[in-house]
Amino acid sequence: MSLRTRETIKLKLKINGEDNCFAILPGDRLSTVLRREGYLSVKTGCYTGDCGTCTVLLDGQPIVSCLMLAAQAQGSSLTTVEALAQGSELHLLQKAFLDEGAVQCGFCTPGMLLSALALLRRVPHPSEEQVREAFSGNLCRCTGYERPVRAVLKAAAATEESSK
Amino acid sequence: MSNSGEQQFRVVGRNLWRVDGRQLVTGAPAFSDDYPQRGMLIGKLLGSPHAHARIRAIDTSRAQDLPGVHAVLTYKDVPKARGPIGRRTDLFNRVPYTRAGQDYPEPSPWDYFLLDDKMRHIGDRVAAVAAESEEVADQALKLIQVDYEVLPAVFTPEEALKTGAPVIHNEPDVIYVKDPQRNVCSGVDVQVRDVQAGFAQAELVLEHSYYSQRVQHAQMELHTAISYFDEHERLVVICSTQVPFHLRRQLARALGLSIGRIRVIKPRIGGGFGGKQEMVIEDICAALTVATHRPVRLELSRFEDLTAARSRHPMRIRVKTGLKRDGTLIANEMIALVDAGAYGSHSPTVPTNTGNKNLPRYRCPNVHYQFEAVYTNLPVSGAMRGYGTPQGSFALECQMDEAAEAIGMDPVEFRLKTTVRSGDLDELSPRIYEVGSSDSAEIEGWPIASCGLQECLQRGAEASGWSEKRQAYAAYNADKPLIRKGIGMACLSQGSGVAGIDQANATIKLNEDGSVILFIGAADIGTGGDTVIAQIVAEVLGLDLEEVIVYAADTDLVPFDSGAYASSTTYVSGNAALNAANRVKADILKIAAELLEVAQAELRLADHQVIAAQADKRLSLQEVTMHATYVLKEQIEHTASFVSPVSPPPFAAQFADIEVDSETGQIRVVEFVTAVDAGTIVNPPLAIGQVEGGVAMGLGQALIEELVFDERGRPLNKGLIDYKIFKATQMPKFKTILVETYEPTGPFGVKAIAEIPIDGPAPAVANALKHAIGTRVFELPLTPERVLRALDKM
Numbered sequence: 020m021s022l023r024t025r026e027t028i029k030l031k032l033k034i035n036g037e038d039n040c041f042a043i044l045p046g047d048r049l050s051t052v053l054r055r056e057g058y059l060s061v062k063t064g065c066y067t068g069d070c071g072t073c074t075v076l077l078d079g080q081p082i083v084s085c086l087m088l089a090a091q092a093q094g095s096s097l098t099t100v101e102a103l104a105q106g107s108e109l110h111l112l113q114k115a116f117l118d119e120g121a122v123q124c125g126f127c128t129p130g131m132l133l134s135a136l137a138l139l140r141r142v143p144h145p146s147e148e149q150v151r152e153a154f155s156g157n158l159c160r161c162t163g164y165e166r167p168v169r170a171v172l173k174a175a176a177a178t179e180e181s182s183k
Numbered sequence: 184m185s186n187s188g189e190q191q192f193r194v195v196g197r198n199l200w201r202v203d204g205r206q207l208v209t210g211a212p213a214f215s216d217d218y219p220q221r222g223m224l225i226g227k228l229l230g231s232p233h234a235h236a237r238i239r240a241i242d243t244s245r246a247q248d249l250p251g252v253h254a255v256l257t258y259k260d261v262p263k264a265r266g267p268i269g270r271r272t273d274l275f276n277r278v279p280y281t282r283a284g285q286d287y288p289e290p291s292p293w294d295y296f297l298l299d300d301k302m303r304h305i306g307d308r309v310a311a312v313a314a315e316s317e318e319v320a321d322q323a324l325k326l327i328q329v330d331y332e333v334l335p336a337v338f339t340p341e342e343a344l345k346t347g348a349p350v351i352h353n354e355p356d357v358i359y360v361k362d363p364q365r366n367v368c369s370g371v372d373v374q375v376r377d378v379q380a381g382f383a384q385a386e387l388v389l390e391h392s393y394y395s396q397r398v399q400h401a402q403m404e405l406h407t408a409i410s411y412f413d414e415h416e417r418l419v420v421i422c423s424t425q426v427p428f429h430l431r432r433q434l435a436r437a438l439g440l441s442i443g444r445i446r447v448i449k450p451r452i453g454g455g456f457g458g459k460q461e462m463v464i465e466d467i468c469a470a471l472t473v474a475t476h477r478p479v480r481l482e483l484s485r486f487e488d489l490t491a492a493r494s495r496h497p498m499r500i501r502v503k504t505g506l507k508r509d510g511t512l513i514a515n516e517m518i519a520l521v522d523a524g525a526y527g528s529h530s531p532t533v534p535t536n537t538g539n540k541n542l543p544r545y546r547c548p549n550v551h552y553q554f555e556a557v558y559t560n561l562p563v564s565g566a567m568r569g570y571g572t573p574q575g576s577f578a579l580e581c582q583m584d585e586a587a588e589a590i591g592m593d594p595v596e597f598r599l600k601t602t603v604r605s606g607d608l609d610e611l612s613p614r615i616y617e618v619g620s621s622d623s624a625e626i627e628g629w630p631i632a633s634c635g636l637q638e639c640l641q642r643g644a645e646a647s648g649w650s651e652k653r654q655a656y657a658a659y660n661a662d663k664p665l666i667r668k669g670i671g672m673a674c675l676s677q678g679s680g681v682a683g684i685d686q687a688n689a690t691i692k693l694n695e696d697g698s699v700i701l702f703i704g705a706a707d708i709g710t711g712g713d714t715v716i717a718q719i720v721a722e723v724l725g726l727d728l729e730e731v732i733v734y735a736a737d738t739d740l741v742p743f744d745s746g747a748y749a750s751s752t753t754y755v756s757g758n759a760a761l762n763a764a765n766r767v768k769a770d771i772l773k774i775a776a777e778l779l780e781v782a783q784a785e786l787r788l789a790d791h792q793v794i795a796a797q798a799d800k801r802l803s804l805q806e807v808t809m810h811a812t813y814v815l816k817e818q819i820e821h822t823a824s825f826v827s828p829v830s831p832p833p834f835a836a837q838f839a840d841i842e843v844d845s846e847t848g849q850i851r852v853v854e855f856v857t858a859v860d861a862g863t864i865v866n867p868p869l870a871i872g873q874v875e876g877g878v879a880m881g882l883g884q885a886l887i888e889e890l891v892f893d894e895r896g897r898p899l900n901k902g903l904i905d906y907k908i909f910k911a912t913q914m915p916k917f918k919t920i921l922v923e924t925y926e927p928t929g930p931f932g933v934k935a936i937a938e939i940p941i942d943g944p945a946p947a948v949a950n951a952l953k954h955a956i957g958t959r960v961f962e963l964p965l966t967p968e969r970v971l972r973a974l975d976k977m
Contacts, residue, residue, distance in 0.1 A: 060210020124709025
C-alpha cells in the first residue's frame with residue numbers, strides 16, 4: 020500500500036546539483052516522487068502532460084515530469100526551480116517575472132521559469148517568437164502569456180547588459 | 184475626471200512586486216497541496232456513469248474490506264439534520280444545502296445533499312472513499328457495486344421545460360427552488376417603463392437570438408482540499424477556495440458542526456475565475472475526515488474538474504431593440520433562457536447580471552429583462568469570471584452593431600451617441616436588487632458617479648486604427664480574397680462588488696517599529712488582491728510596501744470578508760483596509776500631537792515620519808510607536824468594515840482586428856485593443872495582467888472553447904488535450920490603455936478591473952467577423968464550421 024509495506028526500488032539521481040537516493044514504487048510518476056521528497060515547485064495540474072506545470076529540466080531539457088516514471092530518471096540530473104535563487108538573491112528570470120507582472124496565481128510559474136531557463140541557455144538572445152515557442156508546453160490561464168514573454172525578453176536583455 | 188496632479192501617491196499607482204511574489208517564483212510551499220499532513224489518507228469520489236439515475240442498491244462491503252481502506256461513504260451515511268431546515272419545519276431527515284459561496288441567506292436553491300441516492304449528471308457524487316494510497320482508493324472505487332435505475336434525462340432547457348419532461352429535483356426536501364416540477368430553478372422579470380410602448384414608438388425594430396456555450400474555468404490548480412482535526416479537535420480545512428467564510432458556514436451546515444469548530448485556511452490559489460466560489464469538494468473531503476478521524480487529501484482529476492465541477496451557464500438570449508433612424512434608442516429587451524445544469528448553484532444570480540451589467544450601459548428609456556434558469560442533466564453551471572455578463576454582452580453588443588448597421592451609422596459613433604455618461608442613472612439594477620420584479624416608477628436609479636466610457640471608445644478607436652481599417656478592410660474584402668479582414672468592437676460595463684451585500688473587514692496591528700500586520704479576509708486567488716490592499720494601507724500610513732505584512736484568509740486569524748467574487752477585492756476589501764488604516768493613522772497622529780505639542784490637524788504622516796510642517800517639527804514613525812508601546816503601554820490596533828450601497832461600474836471598449844481564411848473558416852485575431860476605465864490604478868502591471876488574461880480567456884470563449892456532450896450526456900472533453908485553451912504561440916498582439924477616472928466611493932478612486940476584460944472578446948470578434956465576411960454568426964464559439972456555413976461553403 021505505502022512505501023513502508025511495499026517492495027521498493029532505489030532511485031539515485033542528482034537534483035539541483037545534489038546526489039539523492041529515494042525509495043520509490045515501480046509505478047511512481049517522477050512528479051509524484053519529486054513532490055513527495057519536498058520539491059514543491061513541481062506542480063501537477065493534469066497528470067496527462069498537457070498543462071506543463073510539472074516541467075523540470077532533465078539533463079538540461081524541459082520535460083513534463085508527470086509523464087515520466089520516476090524509475091526512468093535513474094542516474095539522471097534534474098533541475099527544479101528551487102535551484103534558481105542563490106540564497107536570498109533571486110535569479111534574473113525570477114526578478115524579471117516580478118518586475119513585469121508575469122506572475123498571477125503563480126501555479127504555472129515554476130514550469131515557465133524552467134522552460135525559459137532552458138531556452139536562454141540554448142539561445143541567449145531569443146526572438147519573441149522563440150520565447151513563445153519555448154512556452155508552448157506551458158499552459159497559463161491567468162496572464163495571456165504577454166507578461167511572461169516580456170519578462171523573458173527583459174531577462175535576456177539584462178544578461179546581455181551584465182555580460183558587457 | 185482625471186486624478187493626475189490632484190494627489191501625489193507614494194505607493195499607490197506604482198509598479199511594485201507582489202507581496203507573495205518571492206514565494207511564488209521560488210516554488211516555496213504556497214498552494215493547498217503543498218501542506219500535506221502526517222498520516223494523511225487519499226480521498227476519491229465515485230462519479231455517476233448515468234446522467235439521470237436512482238440508486239436501487241449499493242454494496243460497499245468489498246471496498247470496505249480492502250486492506251488500506253478507511254472509509255466508504257454513500258447517501259446512507261449523510262448526517263441527519265438537528266433542527267428545522269430553512270423555512271420548513273417538517274423535514275428533519277437530511278440536510279439540504281447550496282454549495283454556491285454567497286452571503287447568508289444564500290439566494291441559491293438548497294437542492295444539494297452531501298451524498299444522495301439520485302444522480303443528476305454524469306460525474307455526480309455516488310460515493311466517497313478514503314484510503315492509504317491513491318492506488319488503493321482507486322481499487323476501492325472499482326469494488327463498489329451499484330445497481331442503478333436509469334431515468335430519462337434532458338440536456339437542454341427547451342427539452343426540460345416540455346410538459347412531461349423528467350423532473351430533475353422531484354425530491355420533497357429541496358427548498359428555495361422556483362418551480363421544481365417544471366424544472367425551473369430561478370427567474371427574474373423586471374421592466375423599466377414600458378418596452379411595448381417603446382417598440383410602438385420606434386422607427387425600426389430589430390430582433391435576434393444569440394447563443395453562448397458552456398465553457399470552463401480550466402484554472403491550472405485542480406480543486407484540492409486537505410482536512411484534518413487539529414490537537415484541539417477542531418476541523419481544519421486547507422483548500423483552494425475564493426470564499427473562506429462562506430465555505431466555513433456551509434461546511435458547518437453540511438456536516439452538522441458548529442461554525443466555531445471549523446477553521447478554513449486559504450493559502451495561495453492556483454486560479455479561481457469563479458470556479459472556486461463554490462464548495463465543490465470541501466464538504467465531502469471533511470466528511471471523510473469526520474468518518475476516519477484522519478487527515479484526508481482530496482484532489483479532483485482534470486477530467487472531474489472539467490466535467491463535474493462548475494462551468495459557465497449556456498444561454499440563449501433573444502434581444503429586441505427599438506430605435507430611431509438618428510440612432511436614438513427607444514426600447515431594449517433581453518429574454519434569456521439559461522441552462523442551470525443539475526443543481527441550482529449560482530443560477531438565481533448569474534443570469535441577473537446578464538441583464539443588469541449590460542443593459543444600463545445604454546441610454547434607453549424602456550428596458551425589459553427577463554430570464555428563466557432551467558435544470559438539465561448536465562454539469563452544474565456556476566460562477567465564472569464575468570458572472571453572466573459575457574453572455575449578455577455577446578448578445579447586446581452584437582445587437583448594437585446590427586442596430587448601427589441598420590441605420591447606416593459607424594458602430595463606434597453609435598456607441599458614443601447612445602452610451603451612458605457620468606451622472607446618468609442605472610434604473611435597472613435597483614429594480615432587481617431592491618424590489619425584485621416590480622416595475623414601480625418611483626424607484627430611484629443608482630447614479631453612475633465615474634464614467635470614462637467615451638474616452639475608452641475614443642482612445643481605443645484611435646489605438647486600433649479603427650476608422651482607417653474599417654474603410655480599408657471593406658475595400659479590400661470587396662474582391663472576395665482568400666483571407667478576409669475585419670475589425671470589430673464592443674463596449675462593456677461590469678460592477679465593483681455586490682451592492683449592499685458584500686462585506687469586508689480589515690484589522691491592522693501596529694508593530695513598535697512602525698511596520699504593520701494587516702489581517703484581511705479577502706481571498707487573493709492570483710489576482711494580486713493582497714498586494715493592492717497592502718499598497719492602499721502603505722499609502723495611508725506612509726510606509727513602504729514591504730512594511731505591510733499581510734495575513735489573508737485564515738478564518739481563525741482574520742476578520743470576516745465575503746470573499747473574492749464580483750470584482751470586489753480592491754474596491755470592497757480595499758475600502759475596509761483604507762478605513763482601518765485611517766483609524767490607525769488617527770491614533771498615531773494623536774500621540775504625535777501630544778509629543779510635538781502641536782494641534783493634530785497640523786500633522787501629516789508621510790515617508791515614515793509625522794510632520795508638523797508649520798512648526799517645522801517632526802518625529803519618526805518609530806519614535807511614536809515605541810512611545811505608544813513602552814510609555815503609554817498601548818497596542819495600536821483597529822478593525823474597520825466596509826459595505827457599499829453601490830457597485831460602481833468600470834467601463835471598457837475593446838477592438839478586435841482579425842483575419843478570416845475563407846476556405847478553412849479559420850479566424851486569426853491579429854491585434855486586440857482594450858481601453859478600460861477602472862478608476863485609479865493601484866498597480867499597473869497587475870492591472871494590465873488582469874486585462875490581458877481576461878482577453879485571452881474571452882478569446883477562448885469566442886473561438887475555441889466548449890464543453891460538449893454526447894446524446895447520453897457524457898462529456899467528450901476528457902482533459903486539456905481536448906478542452907483546448909490558447910497557448911503562448913496563439914495570442915494576438917495586445918494593446919491595453921488604462922483610462923484613469925476617479926471613483927469617489929473607491930479607495931483612492933479605484934474601481935474594479937478583474938472581470939470586465941472577458942466581456943468584450945466574443946462580441947468584438949463576432950462583429951469583426953461580420954465586417955470581414957458580411958454575414959453574422961449568432962452562436963459561440965465562432966468555429967471554422969460555423970464560419971464556413973455563414974459563407975455558404977458547408
